[in-house]
Amino acid sequence: MASVTIPLFSFLLFIAAVACVSFCDGNSNVVCIESEREALLKLKNDLIDPSNRLSSWVEGGDCCKWVGVACHNLTAHVHQLHLAAPFPPTDDYFAPVAEWEAYEQSTLGGTINPSLLQLKHLTSLDLRSNNFSSIQIPDFFGLLGSLTYLNLSQAQFKGTIPHNIGNLSKLQYLDLGGISFWRRKSGRDQWDMEAKSLEWVSGLSSLQYLDLGGVDLNKATDWLQVTFNLPSLLELHLSDCNLKGPTQYYLVNMSFLEVVDLSYNFLNSSIPNSLYSLKHLKSLDLSYNEFHGRLPTSLEHLCNLKEMDLSYNQIDQNISEILQSLSNCSLDCLESLNMEYNHLSGHLTDQLGQFKSLVHLSLALNRISGPIPLSIGELSSLKFFDVSRNQLNGTFPPSLGQLANLETLSIEQNLLEGVVSETYFSNLTKLTQLMASGNTLRFQPNSSWVPSFQCEIIELGQWHLGPKFPGWLKVQRNLSFLDISHAGISDVVLAWFWNLSSKFEYVDLSSNDMIGVISYMNVRTVVDLSSNRFTGPLPRVLPTLEYLILSNNSFSGSLVEFVCNSSESRNMRFLDISTNVLFGEIPDCWNQWQELMILNLGNNNLTGEIPSSLAYTNLVELNLQNNSMFGELPSTLRNCSRLVILDLSENNFNGSVPAWMGHKLSNLVVLRLRSNNFDGHVPHKICALQSLQNLDLAHNNISGAIPKCFSNFSAMTIKYKTSNYLDREGFGFYGKLVYLSALLVLKGREDEYSSTLRLVTSLDLSANSLIGEIPKELGALTGLRSLNLSWNLLTGNISDKIGNMELVESLDLSVNLLHGGIPTSFSNLNFLNHFNVSYNNLTGQIPTSTQLQSFDNFSYMPNHLCGPPVSKTCITKGVPTDGGDSEESNGRSKVNGFYVSIVVGFVMGFYGVVAPLFFIRSWRHAYYQKLDYIGRKLYVFWATMGR
Numbered sequence: 023m024a025s026v027t028i029p030l031f032s033f034l035l036f037i038a039a040v041a042c043v044s045f046c047d048g049n050s051n052v053v054c055i056e057s058e059r060e061a062l063l064k065l066k067n068d069l070i071d072p073s074n075r076l077s078s079w080v081e082g083g084d085c086c087k088w089v090g091v092a093c094h095n096l097t098a099h100v101h102q103l104h105l106a107a108p109f110p111p112t113d114d115y116f117a118p119v120a121e122w123e124a125y126e127q128s129t130l131g132g133t134i135n136p137s138l139l140q141l142k143h144l145t146s147l148d149l150r151s152n153n154f155s156s157i158q159i160p161d162f163f164g165l166l167g168s169l170t171y172l173n174l175s176q177a178q179f180k181g182t183i184p185h186n187i188g189n190l191s192k193l194q195y196l197d198l199g200g201i202s203f204w205r206r207k208s209g210r211d212q213w214d215m216e217a218k219s220l221e222w223v224s225g226l227s228s229l230q231y232l233d234l235g236g237v238d239l240n241k242a243t244d245w246l247q248v249t250f251n252l253p254s255l256l257e258l259h260l261s262d263c264n265l266k267g268p269t270q271y272y273l274v275n276m277s278f279l280e281v282v283d284l285s286y287n288f289l290n291s292s293i294p295n296s297l298y299s300l301k302h303l304k305s306l307d308l309s310y311n312e313f314h315g316r317l318p319t320s321l322e323h324l325c326n327l328k329e330m331d332l333s334y335n336q337i338d339q340n341i342s343e344i345l346q347s348l349s350n351c352s353l354d355c356l357e358s359l360n361m362e363y364n365h366l367s368g369h370l371t372d373q374l375g376q377f378k379s380l381v382h383l384s385l386a387l388n389r390i391s392g393p394i395p396l397s398i399g400e401l402s403s404l405k406f407f408d409v410s411r412n413q414l415n416g417t418f419p420p421s422l423g424q425l426a427n428l429e430t431l432s433i434e435q436n437l438l439e440g441v442v443s444e445t446y447f448s449n450l451t452k453l454t455q456l457m458a459s460g461n462t463l464r465f466q467p468n469s470s471w472v473p474s475f476q477c478e479i480i481e482l483g484q485w486h487l488g489p490k491f492p493g494w495l496k497v498q499r500n501l502s503f504l505d506i507s508h509a510g511i512s513d514v515v516l517a518w519f520w521n522l523s524s525k526f527e528y529v530d531l532s533s534n535d536m537i538g539v540i541s542y543m544n545v546r547t548v549v550d551l552s553s554n555r556f557t558g559p560l561p562r563v564l565p566t567l568e569y570l571i572l573s574n575n576s577f578s579g580s581l582v583e584f585v586c587n588s589s590e591s592r593n594m595r596f597l598d599i600s601t602n603v604l605f606g607e608i609p610d611c612w613n614q615w616q617e618l619m620i621l622n623l624g625n626n627n628l629t630g631e632i633p634s635s636l637a638y639t640n641l642v643e644l645n646l647q648n649n650s651m652f653g654e655l656p657s658t659l660r661n662c663s664r665l666v667i668l669d670l671s672e673n674n675f676n677g678s679v680p681a682w683m684g685h686k687l688s689n690l691v692v693l694r695l696r697s698n699n700f701d702g703h704v705p706h707k708i709c710a711l712q713s714l715q716n717l718d719l720a721h722n723n724i725s726g727a728i729p730k731c732f733s734n735f736s737a738m739t740i741k742y743k744t745s746n747y748l749d750r751e752g753f754g755f756y757g758k759l760v761y762l763s764a765l766l767v768l769k770g771r772e773d774e775y776s777s778t779l780r781l782v783t784s785l786d787l788s789a790n791s792l793i794g795e796i797p798k799e800l801g802a803l804t805g806l807r808s809l810n811l812s813w814n815l816l817t818g819n820i821s822d823k824i825g826n827m828e829l830v831e832s833l834d835l836s837v838n839l840l841h842g843g844i845p846t847s848f849s850n851l852n853f854l855n856h857f858n859v860s861y862n863n864l865t866g867q868i869p870t871s872t873q874l875q876s877f878d879n880f881s882y883m884p885n886h887l888c889g890p891p892v893s894k895t896c897i898t899k900g901v902p903t904d905g906g907d908s909e910e911s912n913g914r915s916k917v918n919g920f921y922v923s924i925v926v927g928f929v930m931g932f933y934g935v936v937a938p939l940f941f942i943r944s945w946r947h948a949y950y951q952k953l954d955y956i957g958r959k960l961y962v963f964w965a966t967m968g969r
């Protein structure tokens with residue numbers, strides 16, 4: 023993100039173009055030439071113009087006065103056409119639909135009439151940001167021989183770039199790029215435009231500015247040779263062109279290139295030494311590639327370098343060496359250095375203080391260690407300083423307090439410790455972003471301290487700020503993000519806090535010891551108050567709020583007011599009020615909660631039936647676990663077809679398990695009906711649940727046989743899952759990672775599984791009245807990790823097919839009427855660490871394996887089994903056998919260690935896949951840059967973990 027300087031040349035042209043849109047229309051002294059007017063009318067005729075932007079273009083009018091048309095002030099020839107649409111919403115992911123609609127209304131589309139060629143004196147043509155998505159760039163553009171300026175950026179043309187553009191020998195400025203941003207963000211891996219060769223570009227002998235960003239140049243292997251040899255070229259932008267490396271570098275000595283942007287490609291060599299023979303280079307952007315190794319020594323000879331962005335590569339070097347080579351001659355001119363997310367190591371040395379012009383410095387997401395040098399205080403121009411997510415230790419350097427121009431200070435997730443004094447901040451009057459969570463710093467300013475800054479972002483999570491609530495926040499009227507979680511605050515949160523800022527988007531006070539009653543929260547998007555001691559009724563919130571986490575508090579009373587007291591529709595997507603003391607019924611007025619995806623009301627004292635209006639929501643997770651609810655499951659629940667997790671366990675629900683779940687709730691991954699009063703048979707139709715990984719029907723009154731068709735639970739048959747619904751459905755927001763989570767009972771213990779949930783597979787039918795044999799078909803569930811059929815009335819032999827469940831870690835068949843032997847196939851169950859077949863009528867020898875002998879007697883008694891570990895020896899043909907072997911328990915723990923590391927690998931992968939979804943929909947423009955910045959950092963943090 024080169025936020026400091028816009029390359030001068032493009033900036034001037036841009037200003038000229040903008041100025042022209044506002045002032046060039048309607049030259050007063052000249053009247054337009056009739057043939058040109060006719061040509062323009064033909065042009066208009068073929069254009070689609072939904073908002074009637076060209077309404078001034080009418081028959082008989084003076085075309086020199088038409089919007090977007092500029093005539094020469096002496097000859098009256100039309101020489102400029104500026105038909106650019108307004109910029110599209112920058113915040114493309116989450117811009118409100120209305121903003122997009124407004125933008126789309128303002129674009130011109132359709133086709134371009136060749137009558138344009140009548141405008142023989144046209145020097146400047148600007149169609150930027152329109153929607154020509156149905157056509158290619160017309161061939162005849164190559165005949166507009168007078169053109170010096172051609173801007174078709176973000177105009178959505180499709181197909182191949184016509185080669186005869188190369189005939190425009192007077193062209194100085196050519197911009198065909200720009201939609202790459204949309205392409206990247208939408209996650210598409212298709213490029214709309216391509217060029218198979220760039221040979222045509224060599225005809226553009228006057229060209230000073232070239233932007234082909236977002237054009238697929240994968241086949242144009244001559245790109246480097248052609249562009250770097252253009253004699254006049256000053257700026258080259260080939261961002262997101264699907265350039266693959268390594269590439270051969272043909273560099274001439276004579277290049278005057280000042281700006282080179284090759285970001286967002288797949289160049290994967292080391293950075294070539296010859297690149298730096300570009301003596302005039304001012305700005306180099308190679309970010310988001312796969313450059314690796316060390317920086318070339320020629321770096322020392324780039325004496326005009328103002329900005330260098332090498333972020334998001336794999337450069338592996340000591341930061342002090344890099345500073346050393348940069349200090350050779352660019353010491354005085356370097357304004358911006360971004361090496362975020364590489365493999366930099368080493369310490370920051372005092373040399374840093376010599377880069378007096380430095381405005382923007384980002385070294386985040388590397389492995390830099392040691393202290394922040396005191397010389398940092400000498401960077402008097404510095405506005406942006408980001409060293410977050412490194413391994414910096416030592417104290418918060420007091421000299422940071424001298425950086426009077428500093429706007430962004432980002433040091434979060436390092437190892438800084440010690441005390442921070444309020445006097446350090448006295449000169450930081452321009453500070454707007456203070457991001458420092460994840461350090462063990464102590465900050466307890468004098469109670470009368472009034473900060474000299476007005477911050478928009480304050481993140482001090484894990485700092486020691488308590489025990490008093492930080493009163494100095496009282497004057498931070500511009501705050502939009504606040505994180506003071508895990509900060510040791512045990513104090514009352516007073517009403518002033520919630521009215522502090524009209525811009526509050528995000529407030530995280532979680533994991534403190536805060537108390538008090540909250541009546542109203544003026545926060546637009548995210549509130550996390552979890553794990554505190556807040557009391558009283560649920561607070562009123564803004565209808566825009568999307569994430570509300572109140573879990574682990576003592577909020578009490580009824581849900582009626584909170585849920586029903588609004589005729590407006592709610593934006594709430596994530597609502598977690600679990601583990602509080604709510605009571606009464608869940609009210610039946612969810613009609614306005616259409617965005618709601620996660621509803622967790624577990625561990626409260628709620629009663630009544632499941633309200634039918636929940637069908638209006640968009641639920642992915644419904645958790646009502648451990649309440650006192652009752653009744654049959656309402657058939658309206660079948661409309662919640664996106665449900666992935668349904669947990670109704672530990673209530674008093676009754677009736678039979680509904681068969682419609684099988685086809686209506688086809689996305690279910692977790693279905694928990696445990697500890698209720700369900701009766702009847704297990705409906706065969708639920709075998710249609712292809713995604714189901716965890717089925718828990720334990721502790722009910724369910725009778726009949728175990729359906730053979732359970733073998734159809736295909737998600738339980740896959741041994742190593744690579745992705746599933748949980749990957750696609752990410753829930754998260756700035757600074758927070760929210761998983762779908764579920765409490766599951768595995769190995770006889772209830773635990774919460776969230777980030778690992780996708781790896782867990784379990785089937786628990788224990789404590790029911792199931793009869794018949796254990797279907798051998800269950801052996802097909804080779805991905806199952808936990809199987810519990812205990813406390814039923816199951817009879818017959820244990821099929822040796824059960825031994826096919828190689829991944830099973832927990833297997834409980836105890837307290838049934840099983841007979842026969844333990845199948846020898848059980849010796850294949852290498853991951854087993856919880857095993858119980860006690861209280862059956864089993865006979866014969868316990869098979870020998872690394873695992874089966876490691877459980878104690880209680881897993882086997884009372885049966886008629888023999889051989890280790892039970893004391894009874896087996897008599898085979900009169901010869902007692904003895905399989906005991908003391909090494910085996912060691913073998914077991916090794917196996918388990920191996921397994922743990924597999925799981926960790928999976929979990930890490932999961933972060934990477936979900937991460938792109940971790941952005942909030944409703945960020946507004948004003949916040950965009952910051953948010954993109956933060957969001958991207960988080961994204962990369964997660965992605966890093968995925969490597």
Ligand SMILES: *[C@@H]1O[C@H](CO)[C@@H](O)[C@H](O)[C@H]1NC(C)=O
Pocket residue numbers: 095096
């Ligand atoms: C015509 O435009 C040129 C620049 O394009 C300007 O220098 C000149 O003063 C203008 N002449 C009149 C009569 O406006």
Ligand SMILES: *[C@@H]1O[C@H](CO)[C@@H](O)[C@H](O)[C@H]1NC(C)=O
Pocket residue numbers: 391392415416417
């Ligand atoms: C910082 O970490 C290094 C090891 O990486 C250690 O040698 C040094 O003592 C630490 N400094 C402080 C102040 O903790």
Ligand SMILES: *[C@@H]1O[C@H](CO)[C@@H](O)[C@H](O)[C@H]1NC(C)=O
Pocket residue numbers: 420421422423424445446447448449
């Ligand atoms: C603030 O600026 C003044 C004047 O330049 C300087 O004397 C003082 O040391 C600075 N304070 C800090 C904390 O750096």
Ligand SMILES: *[C@@H]1O[C@H](CO)[C@@H](O)[C@H](O)[C@H]1NC(C)=O
Pocket residue numbers: 603605627
């Ligand atoms: C929950 O409700 C039951 C019965 O209504 C009551 O006995 C119990 O005290 C309640 N628990 C809490 C924590 O309010």
Ligand SMILES: *[C@@H]1O[C@H](CO)[C@@H](O)[C@H](O)[C@H]1NC(C)=O
Pocket residue numbers: 841863865
């Ligand atoms: C246990 O099995 C034996 C034969 O294997 C049988 O004689 C006995 O009746 C069975 N006991 C029960 C309680 O089923």
